[in-house]
Amino acid sequence: MSSAQMHSDLHPIDDALVRRLVAGQFPQWAGLPVVRFPSGGTVNAMYRLGDDMVVRLPLVRGGALDVTMEREWLPRLASVLPTPVPEVLGAGEPAEGYPWDWSVYRWLAGENPEAGALSEPVLLAEDLAGFVAAMRGITLPGAPPAHRGGPVASLDASTRAAIEQLRGIPQEGVDCDAVLAVWEDALRAPAWDGPPVWLHADLMPGxxxxxxxxxxxxxxxxxxxxxxPACDLFPAWNLLPADARKVFRDALGVDDAAWIRGRGRTLSQALIALPDYRTTNPAMANNARHVIRAVLEER
Structure with a gap:
């Protein structure tokens, strides 16, 4: 991550603060090493705690509500999903000048996949489809609306504004007329008329x-x-090559309308991310560039 700040309201977090928070609230872990874990995320900081845990702290106020939601729902989702999800081991509270709730999770091993460097893209597509299908099949009541889970039109103003921003950044080389046409295809696609389904709603490689x-x-x-349900089609364009993308689509039985909405939603996120993160978060910016290329190549 660049030294330039991703957000103007980032709360300062460093190793010493995390050590004080852990020692003050979880004395049983006070002697464990604390090491910042490099991440392309934009909302949370992550610190390894010993070998088997990770501390996750919101960087901005907008991430604070996510902590509470994960504490409530992750234990319930873990029992009905085929893929391991984070396990909350400790519920931290504001202290030491840090203003929000934070959590300690069990460390999950593995690496973030990288578009263009997948060793088993077709098998990964099948795995991802299985996870998305399992999410859609969840029947737990009382879930909140997913972030970005509403009508495609709700993203129109921010998407068009991002396209205009990119017109002013010619060095990015984005064909703004072409991406606008894809976006308008998504706006014209039939809306989802079934009941809302459970979504992860942020299936980015990170x-x-x-x-x-x-x-x-x-x-x-x-x-x-x-x-x-089109919200969870993100991996089709942010990660999978064309042949694996088809496997992912076929495994989920995605119709044309949902595919066009999913493509538009994924493109919208990329278009908004690129101007915001091009100088502050290389991982997010590079993924946005990949999405834009993948979408335009498919169209």
Whole structure:
């Protein structure tokens, strides 16, 4: 991550603060090493705690509610999903000048997959489809609306604004007329008219863990909730090559309308991310560039 700040309201977090928080609230872990874990995430800081745990702390106020939601829902989701998800081991509270709740999780091994460097793309596509199908099949009541889970049109203003921003950044080389046409296809696609389904709603490569090319865990459920099932089609364009993308689509039985909405939603996120993170978060910016290329190549 660049030294330039991703957000103007980032709360300062360092190793010493994390050590004080852990020692003050979880004295049984006070002697364990604390080491910042490099992450391309934009909302949370992560610190390894010993060999088997990780401390996750919101960087901005907007991430604070995610902590509470994960504590409530992850234990319930873990029992009905085929893929391991984070396990909360400790519920931290504001202290030492740090203003929000934070959590200690069991460490999940694995690496983030990288688009263009997948060792088993077709098998990974099958794994991802199995996870998405399992999420959709959850019947637990009382879920919140998923972040970005509403109608595609709810993203229109921010998407068009991002396209105009990119017109002013010619060095990025984005064909703004072409991406606008894809976006308008998504707006014209029939809306989801079924009941809302459970969604992870942020299936970015940074929220997936793989080992030997296979999906081992899905993390960061801060956007989860109910909404349009097209929201969980993100991996089709942010990660999978064309042949594996087809496997993913076929495994989920995605119709044309949902595919067009999913493509538009994924593109929207990339278009918004690129101007925001191009100088502050290389991982997010590079993924956004990949999505834009993948979408335009498919169209």
């Amino acid at each position: 929220n997936l863990l793989v080992d030997n090319g296979r999906l081992t865990s899905v993390i960061d459920f801060g956007c989860m909730g109910m909404g349009d």
